[in-house]
Amino acid sequence: DTAVSQTPKYLVTQMGNDKSIKCEQNLGHDTMYWYKQDSKKFLKIMFSYNNKELIINETVPNRFSPKSPDKAHLNLHINSLELGDSAVYFCASSQVEDTQYFGPGTRLTVL
């Protein structure tokens, strides 16, 4: 069974569109994260939720809105997509301050 799964794996869309990425973990962890990996492979955290509560909100445009319907799911909705949003987005989960387990990533390409 996949521990942390993301859908879709690839997402190609036009500028200005709205899109969502879904993440689910079956590890029973309390905390989930979204990271963005740019074209130079640099990874930066965007958001973190602990038991459905937002605890980390980095300097991210408010076009990005995370939603956690329950502690096993953390979705990322992006409005009005821009060229600079093209990246690989990774979901991760952990118990707080412990090993983080990453999903396979969603490669977003904005045309």
Place this chain on the structure above:
Amino acid sequence: SQQGEEDPQALSIQEGENATMNCSYKTSINNLQWYRQNSGRGLVHLILIRSNEREKHSGRLRVTLDTSKKSSSLLITASRAADTASYFCAAMTTDSWGKLQFGAGTQVVVTP
């Protein structure tokens, strides 16, 4: 700001050789984690070392941590072609509530 900074940026070795990469960070940490990323794939967790630990082993991997120098190293012994990947260190700082701050990574190429 970026916490982990890795050195070297790229490393090319032959199978059977050892590979060492270093990571430096800036502030106090709870732990430091090392990850591997194969091209086009997700991150695979390798080792977590806590701030009160100095060395950890896992198979052919050895991680050291020197909190006085704010640095860590990852050693891969007897490397194999399958070890070809990018390796990242990630610092979990004491004020971060679980946030990992990643370095830029070391690209390791192991040739048969």
